[in-house]
Amino acid sequence: MSDKQCDNLIDYFNGQLSEQEEAQFENHLASCESCREELAELRELTESLPYLSEPVEPDSGMKNRVLSSVFEEEEKEEGYDNVIPIEEKKEKEKPALSRTRKRNWAVWGLAAALAASLVGNAAFLNQWPGTSTTQPEEEVVIDNLRQDLTLQNPEGGEAKGQASMVANDGESQLVVQAEQLAPLSGNEAYQVWLLEEGDPVRAGTFVTNEQGSGAVTYPMDELKDGNWDTLAITKEPGPDSETPQGEIVLAAEI
Amino acid sequence: MSKPDEELYRRLLHKDKDALEQLYDKYEKLVFSFSYKMTNNHGLSEEVVQDVFMKLWTQKGTYDESKGKFSSWLLTIVRNAAIDLMRKKKDTPYELDERDALQTNEPSIEEMYESKEEATAVRQSMKVLKEDQQKVIRLFYFDAKSHREIAEQLDVPLGTVKGRIRMALKHLQTEMTERGRGGDTT
Ligand SMILES: [Zn+2]
Numbered sequence: 001m002s003d004k005q006c007d008n009l010i011d012y013f014n015g016q017l018s019e020q021e022e023a024q025f026e027n028h029l030a031s032c033e034s035c036r037e038e039l040a041e042l043r044e045l046t047e048s049l050p051y052l053s054e055p056v057e058p059d060s061g062m063k064n065r066v067l068s069s070v071f072e073e074e075e076k077e078e079g080y081d082n083v084i085p086i087e088e089k090k091e092k093e094k095p096a097l098s099r100t101r102k103r104n105w106a107v108w109g110l111a112a113a114l115a116a117s118l119v120g121n122a123a124f125l126n127q128w129p130g131t132s133t134t135q136p137e138e139e140v141v142i143d144n145l146r147q148d149l150t151l152q153n154p155e156g157g158e159a160k161g162q163a164s165m166v167a168n169d170g171e172s173q174l175v176v177q178a179e180q181l182a183p184l185s186g187n188e189a190y191q192v193w194l195l196e197e198g199d200p201v202r203a204g205t206f207v208t209n210e211q212g213s214g215a216v217t218y219p220m221d222e223l224k225d226g227n228w229d230t231l232a233i234t235k236e237p238g239p240d241s242e243t244p245q246g247e248i249v250l251a252a253e254i
Numbered sequence: 255m256s257k258p259d260e261e262l263y264r265r266l267l268h269k270d271k272d273a274l275e276q277l278y279d280k281y282e283k284l285v286f287s288f289s290y291k292m293t294n295n296h297g298l299s300e301e302v303v304q305d306v307f308m309k310l311w312t313q314k315g316t317y318d319e320s321k322g323k324f325s326s327w328l329l330t331i332v333r334n335a336a337i338d339l340m341r342k343k344k345d346t347p348y349e350l351d352e353r354d355a356l357q358t359n360e361p362s363i364e365e366m367y368e369s370k371e372e373a374t375a376v377r378q379s380m381k382v383l384k385e386d387q388q389k390v391i392r393l394f395y396f397d398a399k400s401h402r403e404i405a406e407q408l409d410v411p412l413g414t415v416k417g418r419i420r421m422a423l424k425h426l427q428t429e430m431t432e433r434g435r436g437g438d439t440t
Binding site for chain 1: 269271272274275278279282283284286287288290291296299300303304307308311312322323326329330332333334337338341369372373375376377380391394395396398399400401404412415416419420423424426427430
């Protein structure tokens with residue numbers, strides 16, 4: 001009781017001690033029963049206090065921002081660079097999307113750049129950290145984003161996905177995300193293809209997380225202006241297939 | 255309707271994203287509002303929420319079922335995260351007064367939280383306390399002031415601070431127990 005350390009209890013509880021003082025106090029706790037009891041009592045007596053907080057509305061889209069960055073952190077730790085986790089549920093207030101189909105992907109990028117505020121939604125961009133490196137204070141960049149294709153399995157099934165075009169500073173990127181895909185084993189990977197009259201060109205590779213979700217961004221500059229008619233995703237034996245070897249798991253007409 | 259927290263927490267240990275999302279949905283409002291009560295700032299509050307769910311997901315904190323309710327453990331993490339952030343941001347200019355920020359309407363307050371009875375009981379009990387006891391609780395718990403600051407603000411000797419805090423909290427608990435919700439109910 002006479003120990004000077006006992007006087008630090010309040011400051012300890014309120015995080016007011018320096019790291020060193022805190023360590024010292026924790027040492028003290030180990031040997032001082034009365035401090036342990038007082039601390040336990042404080043915790044018990046304060047248990048209901050958070051309910052005194054007046055309910056406050058978070059800024060809209062917080063859930064999406066928080067969960068995206070939490071899951072993103074996870075993927076980083078696992079060391080997948082170009083695999084971005086997809087949230088199971090999209091935000092409820094999804095912006096009204098333009099359902100207009102463009103003839104080909106070359107004009108798509110341009111149209112997207114012009115289609116200001118079609119999908120002007122920062123939260124949406126946040127789901128693809130790979131595309132948000134320009135982390136705009138300038139909201140303009142966010143506006144140059146367009147969600148367009150819904151991917152499905154031609155044979156039916158749970159798997160689904162979306163393909164979008166993002167234009168950042170004149171650079172167009174194809175963003176593909178998919179979920180509920182079958183698990184991969186060994187070296188297997190999912191491969192995105194753009195097809196023109198049956199001729200495939202590679203447009204990104206990704207692997208899925210435990211939930212069967214995955215995503216990839218691919219610079220459109222590397223794709224010559226083709227008259228793409230189909231986007232398809234196949235499951236490949238390895239990440240390097242030059243032509244599709246596996247079955248199409250998701251596809252959409254462009 | 256929703257799974258017990260403890261089960262959701264166990265699923266978290268297996269990296270179940272759905273479990274985290276369920277916990278998020280259940281506690282978003284409370285965690286955010288509590289953070290706001292402490293930081294008085296929207297931006298900081300969102301950072302707290304982010305911190306807390308990051309900790310949950312990456313297992314930086316470990317919940318032990320034998321030590322009490324999941325919600326109490328979670329709220330302790332929230333409070334500590336808020337304290338950490340407030341200290342870090344202390345020196346940077348930050349708009350720290352948003353008293354008239356968006357607050358939802360009074361009648362539905364308890365409806366916003368899962369533990370409605372607990373919320374009601376603690377609110378009603380707090381109103382019974384005299385102004386100076388309410389102030390002690392606010393300075394100590396929500397403002398997380400230092401021992402010395404509390405003494406200064408209350409204008410009392412350092413040596414009496416601990417006793418006053420304890421008295422105020424005990425009084426609050428007695429009131430709550432009379433309303434059928436003691437602090438240690440499950
Ligand atoms: Zn002691």
